[in-house]
Amino acid sequence: MNVPRLATALTGPLLDLERKFLAAQCEIEAWFRSQWLEHAPPFYGSVDLRNSGFKLAPVDMNLFPGGFNNLNPDFTPLCVQAVQSALEKICPDARRLLLIPENHTRNQYYLQNVASLARILKLAGLNVRLGTLNPEITAPTTLELPNGGTLTVEPLQRNGRRVGLPGFDPCVVLLNNDLSAGIPDILRDIDQNLLPPLHAGWFVRRKTHHFREYDGVAAEFGQLLGIDPWYINPYFGQVSQLDFQTREGEERLAAEVERILGLTAAKYRELGITDAPYAIVKADAGTYGMGVMSVKSPADVIGLNRKQRNKMAVVKEGLEVSDVIVQEGVPTFETLEEAVAEPVVYMMDRFVVGGFYRVHTERGADENLNAPGAYFKPLAFDTPLSTPDCDGSPDCAPNRFYAYGVVARLALLAASREIESTESVLESISMAA
Amino acid sequence: MNVPRLATALTGPLLDLERKFLAAQCEIEAWFRSQWLEHAPPFYGSVDLRNSGFKLAPVDMNLFPGGFNNLNPDFTPLCVQAVQSALEKICPDARRLLLIPENHTRNQYYLQNVASLARILKLAGLNVRLGTLNPEITAPTTLELPNGGTLTVEPLQRNGRRVGLPGFDPCVVLLNNDLSAGIPDILRDIDQNLLPPLHAGWFVRRKTHHFREYDGVAAEFGQLLGIDPWYINPYFGQVSQLDFQTREGEERLAAEVERILGLTAAKYRELGITDAPYAIVKADAGTYGMGVMSVKSPADVIGLNRKQRNKMAVVKEGLEVSDVIVQEGVPTFETLEEAVAEPVVYMMDRFVVGGFYRVHTERGADENLNAPGAYFKPLAFDTPLSTPDCDGSPDCAPNRFYAYGVVARLALLAASREIESTESVLESISMAA
Known part of the structure; x- marks a missing residue:
């Protein structure tokens, strides 16, 4: 399959983080094997990743993946x-x-x-x-x-x-x-x-449940590799009982945005990163890129106009949004033909089986790319993610993809733990019904 | 990888047998899954197959495969x-x-x-x-x-x-x-x-142990599919305490060749097959295609000349041959540029991971192709064996390869059972030593 090469993704220098993953490959794979014995992987899943050059992190985990036709x-x-x-x-x-x-x-x-x-x-x-x-x-x-x-x-x-x-x-x-x-x-x-x-x-599912489990996975993995887990984990918080139409909870949402932006700014200062922090506000339940906003200041969520409120208030199947996740925005440094690209990694059982780039020609590096319809253009990866080439150049595509496969599997592991820990939620909903 | 197409293998009509495999794919895969739960597959293995158009059978199972460089x-x-x-x-x-x-x-x-x-x-x-x-x-x-x-x-x-x-x-x-x-x-x-x-x-290992276990596997599989197991299983027998140099046991060997040729001829008559039966005599232990003869009559093993005796008497590492397997010869109908080709299928754990054709330009359809050195020319399969295309034409290559993967896994399953049942053999050798 002949696939256009991504400008920065495949030709830029390999990140320090990715070098660490490759050097620790034996430890990483043994750790995953032991984790999968304790936690049954979901049957399948896909993970949206963001690679900012300084950070490589999952931003969404889908347990009902809908793009198998986009795989190589x-x-x-x-x-x-x-x-x-x-x-x-x-x-x-x-x-x-x-x-x-x-x-x-x-x-x-x-x-x-x-x-x-x-x-x-x-x-x-x-x-x-x-x-x-x-x-x-x-x-x-x-x-x-x-x-x-x-x-x-x-x-x-x-x-x-x-x-x-x-x-x-x-x-x-x-x-x-x-x-x-x-x-x-x-x-x-x-x-x-x-x-x-x-x-x-x-x-039943909530993104904040998932990322709470991911916090634990990232901390353990960070310890395994001797790295600050922030490099693979975005800050997040939850704001509940919002009503976008009546503006109820607006102040609490602004406060949470301020907290996430503040944490991000402090980490950027600590590490000498000059990017401007931003945050993503999205429905805590739901998918399809509806109910998503990119914000750069707490003021951005105050006094939304009708169009913005409508966009945030309802996701798929008319589900009303009352709870949101506020997540540290991870810019993407990967571009294709000057458009912004975001890797999506597909897994079945505990194995990485493929992936593609979601490319958006009309959006910026700090915006949500999972917009509905024809705006995104999938590009199948042409190299499997499971086979880093240890003997080849560290900058080569298979090595870049190995890092993607590792972070995607961390999110998959978080999903396993999430499914285990939320089993009782369904029971309580059924009892209440 | 661009691979020349095999003349008959990939363009001939799909056999009745292969159609049956494709039709029963769900039953076959469920049966294998249950078998692998009862019998641990070997870490790896390769199987030499013969496809005669009317019969598709393993003729050798290697538990120390030596051709990973030949895989696609x-x-x-x-x-x-x-x-x-x-x-x-x-x-x-x-x-x-x-x-x-x-x-x-x-x-x-x-x-x-x-x-x-x-x-x-x-x-x-x-x-x-x-x-x-x-x-x-x-x-x-x-x-x-x-x-x-x-x-x-x-x-x-x-x-x-x-x-x-x-x-x-x-x-x-x-x-x-x-x-x-x-x-x-x-x-x-x-x-x-x-x-x-x-x-x-x-x-320790003996080919006759393997094919005894294969008899059981083929019988069970034949029952599953409602087919005569002969279609996937060559007749065989063992002759022991031979001494090729002193001609001791020559008559017993001739008698066993006669028995195998007779059984084969009877089956050919029953099924209206017009080929001339032949048998392969090979060392019961050992590999590398040494100590192998193709015979068409019991007389062929009587009064061997010095060169023939030397060829049969010793295999790899100077191991002396005293026991042989006499195996029904399965002609190959696959050819490449008018040379005879034999599929070799590679497996790791319980999965088919690749294969290649062993092609021999100087041998006939009824001869051993695993000759030492440069005589055979490996051709990597360009289609994975695990993915039959149920919607495509039944004659297409992936479907042909599915049948190869099934029969190869039957041999792998026989090897699992063989390893289980021969564990005590090592103990008895160790005790005697």
């Missing part, structure tokens, strides 16, 4: 091997897998993702069918794909403590639907393996 | 992922691996294999050093490679119940030396993980 097809065997490895642990006997996609059947990009994911699962030796939660789909429906292929989605069917399709009783149910709209009754208390578990859905 | 480098990430998977089970804490290569330090092809293997292990995050059993190497010795690289081998050192190098105490010891010459005292009763175990070495 040369790496498909890595995905297949990872799925086989996951199945061996979860359900060695599995023959049939029910994949539950998002409800939006008209998003061609998303449908291509579903087709790519289904192909990987089929190649791993599974009989795969698609079941939908979309109430508008009441009979098997064939959707056309831009590449000429088709996908057939069918309405889910509940049978006692099992979910399936007519004539199809799956061993494993895989969610590619992030459950932003809530937990559907049809999926509650089923006997089958449900991956990821219901409480990983955005109805 | 695009598949290196698959090897790395498989090694990480193996380490997690064997020794998650491993940081240092001692690789013990063969003693022949002047075989440039072999040294390139060692370099490729060491690179894979390093990429998996291991600190790798080479320790040699060669008594001529008494100090660290740097060997030049044709590609300009170097390898440093060092004399092994024993410390109590551990083996290592000065300043290097490995967690795992990996043999790439097949122990044809016997089991070195320095490796006996060590506390470290030794892979594969000592009794997998050719001093």
